[in-house]
Amino acid sequence: xxxxxxxxxxxxxxxxxxxxxxxxxxxxxxxxxxxxxxxxxxxxxxxxxxxxxxxxxxxxxxxxxxxxxxxxxxxxxxxxxxxxxxxxxxxxxxxxxxxxxxxxxxxxxxxxxxxxxxxxxxxxxxxxxxxxxxxxxxxxxxxxxxxxxxxxxxxxxxxxxxxxxxxxxxxxxxxxxxxxxxxxxxxxxxxxxxxxxxxxxxxxxxxxxxxxxxxxxxxxxxxxxxxxxxxxxxxxxxxxxxxxxxxxxxxxxxxxxxxxxxxxxxxxxxxxxxxxxxxxxxxxxxxxxxxxxxxxxxxxxxxxxxxxxxxxxxxxxxxxxxxxxxxxxxxxxxxxxxxxxxxxxxxxxxxxxxxxxxxxxxxxxxxxxxxxxxxxxxxxxxxxxxxxxxxxxxxxxxxxxxxxxxxxxxxxxxxxxxxxxxxxxxxxxxxxxxxxxxxxxxxxxxxxxxxxxxxxxxxxxxxxxxxxxxxxx
Amino acid sequence: xxxxxxxxxxxxxxxxxxxxxxxxxxxxxxxxxxxxxxxxxxxxxxxxxxxxxxxxxxxxxxxxxxxxxxxxxxxxxxxxxxxxxxxxxxxxxxxxxxxxxxxxxxxxxxxxxxxxxxxxxxxxxxxxxxxxxxxxxxxxxxxxxxxxxxxxxxxxxxxxxxxxxxxxxxxxxxxxxxxxxxxxxxxxxxxxxxxxxxxxxxxxxxxxxxxxxxxxxxxxxxxxxxxxxxxxxxxxxxxxxxxxxxxxxxxxxxxxxxxxxxxxxxxxxxxxxxxxxxxxxxxxxxxxxxxxxxxxxxxxxxxxxxxxxxxxxxxxxxxxxxxxx
Numbered sequence: 001x002x003x004x005x006x007x008x009x010x011x012x013x014x015x016x017x018x019x020x021x022x023x024x025x026x027x028x029x030x031x032x033x034x035x036x037x038x039x040x041x042x043x044x045x046x047x048x049x050x051x052x053x054x055x056x057x058x059x060x061x062x063x064x065x066x067x068x069x070x071x072x073x074x075x076x077x078x079x080x081x082x083x084x085x086x087x088x089x090x091x092x093x094x095x096x097x098x099x100x101x102x103x104x105x106x107x108x109x110x111x112x113x114x115x116x117x118x119x120x121x122x123x124x125x126x127x128x129x130x131x132x133x134x135x136x137x138x139x140x141x142x143x144x145x146x147x148x149x150x151x152x153x154x155x156x157x158x159x160x161x162x163x164x165x166x167x168x169x170x171x172x173x174x175x176x177x178x179x180x181x182x183x184x185x186x187x188x189x190x191x192x193x194x195x196x197x198x199x200x201x202x203x204x205x206x207x208x209x210x211x212x213x214x215x216x217x218x219x220x221x222x223x224x225x226x227x228x229x230x231x232x233x234x235x236x237x238x239x240x241x242x243x244x245x246x247x248x249x250x251x252x253x254x255x256x257x258x259x260x261x262x263x264x265x266x267x268x269x270x271x272x273x274x275x276x277x278x279x280x281x282x283x284x285x286x287x288x289x290x291x292x293x294x295x296x297x298x299x300x301x302x303x304x305x306x307x308x309x310x311x312x313x314x315x316x317x318x319x320x321x322x323x324x325x326x327x328x329x330x331x332x333x334x335x336x337x338x339x340x341x342x343x344x345x346x347x348x349x350x351x352x353x354x355x356x357x358x359x360x361x362x363x364x365x366x367x368x369x370x371x372x373x374x375x376x377x378x379x380x381x382x383x384x385x386x387x388x389x390x391x392x393x394x395x396x397x398x399x400x401x402x403x404x405x406x407x408x409x410x411x412x413x414x415x416x417x418x419x420x421x422x423x424x425x426x427x428x429x430x431x432x433x434x435x436x437x438x439x440x441x442x443x444x445x446x447x448x449x450x451x452x453x454x455x456x457x458x459x460x461x462x463x464x465x466x467x468x469x470x471x472x473x
Numbered sequence: 474x475x476x477x478x479x480x481x482x483x484x485x486x487x488x489x490x491x492x493x494x495x496x497x498x499x500x501x502x503x504x505x506x507x508x509x510x511x512x513x514x515x516x517x518x519x520x521x522x523x524x525x526x527x528x529x530x531x532x533x534x535x536x537x538x539x540x541x542x543x544x545x546x547x548x549x550x551x552x553x554x555x556x557x558x559x560x561x562x563x564x565x566x567x568x569x570x571x572x573x574x575x576x577x578x579x580x581x582x583x584x585x586x587x588x589x590x591x592x593x594x595x596x597x598x599x600x601x602x603x604x605x606x607x608x609x610x611x612x613x614x615x616x617x618x619x620x621x622x623x624x625x626x627x628x629x630x631x632x633x634x635x636x637x638x639x640x641x642x643x644x645x646x647x648x649x650x651x652x653x654x655x656x657x658x659x660x661x662x663x664x665x666x667x668x669x670x671x672x673x674x675x676x677x678x679x680x681x682x683x684x685x686x687x688x689x690x691x692x693x694x695x696x697x698x699x700x701x702x703x704x705x706x707x708x709x710x711x712x713x714x715x716x717x718x719x720x721x722x723x724x725x726x727x728x729x730x731x732x733x734x735x736x737x738x739x740x741x742x743x744x745x746x747x748x749x750x751x752x753x754x755x756x757x758x759x760x761x762x763x764x765x766x767x768x769x770x771x772x773x774x775x776x777x778x779x780x781x782x783x784x785x786x787x788x789x790x791x792x793x794x795x796x797x798x
Contacts, residue, residue: 039590040590040591043592044592045595048603051559058658390482393483394482396486397485397486400490401489405493408493408496412503420501427493
């Protein structure tokens, strides 16, 4: 009995140890690539490029799609921010996905809208559209009311109604910096159409001062839970996506702020209306389409353009969000499982998919197993005590060190939080991540895995704080 | 002991945490230095904004106090120049900026041109072009002979065009496939008339992206002078070129000659019929409706949609025809 237990402990200890080493090596490489890329661009005066592309002659028109479901607290500020974008030619389509609250009424009232007709090219099947409104104040602002069908369905309606060859998706509660669209469109404009999708950097708006759609003072939230998410976003966006983008291996660009070529999005079948993570699903479908058609087009992540979005402020809502994200991840990976280790899909199949399966999808199971192992090993004492210490150190290495590294990398290259006190707070909280935030999120992600088996889904409703002045309540 | 590398891992973690602590200190020191530079720039601007106004308006020569003494002050001068160039037009102001930059900023930019940092080189290239620092033309040419990024390549082309328009086409025609279509458009737009004409004359030697960009720019220029040239492109074997030429003719904003319209309305290519459906709006109603009748049943949704506005007039015409019968 004792020997069997020893054998089991040794086996699982070994598995967890090897997993940790793989993750640490992968993260180190990604960190290095991100560092080199950000170092290259760090001192660039981006205003020059902005000024060039702000001229309609050199830019491409974009349809901005804002799917909204029960977003009455944040939708007006979001629309204001989009109307204030420095971009020469856009149309703004707010798609109300059968909200139960006053989302549509608030938009109609605030922007003086009237019923209107808009040409529609029904290339994707969707739930029926009920009404279309157009603003009398801003003729390029439209509201499309439709039956509830989920975010993917709302975006498909937007694509059908979109007039321009590129569309940008923005969440109903998100706020864009005025030059974000210009910057995210830059790789598309300068690549002769080689780049078919691009995503920007998403940051957390909680705690910031926002007035009529513009962030006017960047301050860190006072809540530890929000600060941890800020750090998490920095790590995910700066470290992970820059490296994957460099080798055209991106599988996720955030639905909160991304641009797609309409032609390619439709060719890939549009948004999936049955999966939860429609943003990841769309990118995977495009990558799959490109590889199957043997096309050399790219999907890129652009670190500089920033989209601000609300983060959950309570544990229960964060838990729901993380469960949902993980369900979406597993569903997409499972739907396209034949791409895994399939050389036909190039680096996406040979590197991205295995990485996402191992680290992003099943990583939580192994990592939470690691936590349990540490606890058990402490009780067993003796040789296991050393295993426990070793694993704890590896947890610190890959959790804390990379988190602090990401905070420093961001501060050095993009400097979104200029106050030293904010940087120090983020670093201090990163030191505590392993003790509370990490295990919680691991647990919720495993819940997501389990829920995937039962295909339990929802729009992922979140109580909006309406982090903005000037937004009607 | 089990031989687990705990000591090593512990050492590694401690080392990394110490390294991060050192990097944090470095970051804060660097940031403090940057803030100091910012304060120096602000102080320079406060001292000299009025003097710059008087100098750039030609009211007084540039005094010693305007010459930047460090990076912070150089950045302040750049802001002054950028502000005037973006907001105030005038050859005299541009010339004074050029003279001052050549005299007092060229060594600063020369140093940046040889920097190993891509951002520094790019910023220098932007300024050299914007401020007209032609004394660095030779340095830019030398940089162009090295392996440079596509962004640098494009900026170097803009600089070459600005400083040495004579022979620009001959010197660079072999490079025209190296930049994107949007960059080609910008380059073509910035060309003096004679250089542009020479480029158009050598259309057949251009890479496809440059050809397409040139045709698009002709449409944007809306100059009727180019109509025969565009008409000639409609006979090209390159379908994309034909579509773009037709679009450029549409962009000229004139009534399209009948032979062109006939060809477009009955084209097997939907994009050409789509442009035709836009062109017919500039015809007299009777003529427009004749064409619209042909296109109303088009297989392409976009063509039919473009004609939607003509729907009531088409219906009226159908009823009139029936009445005559």
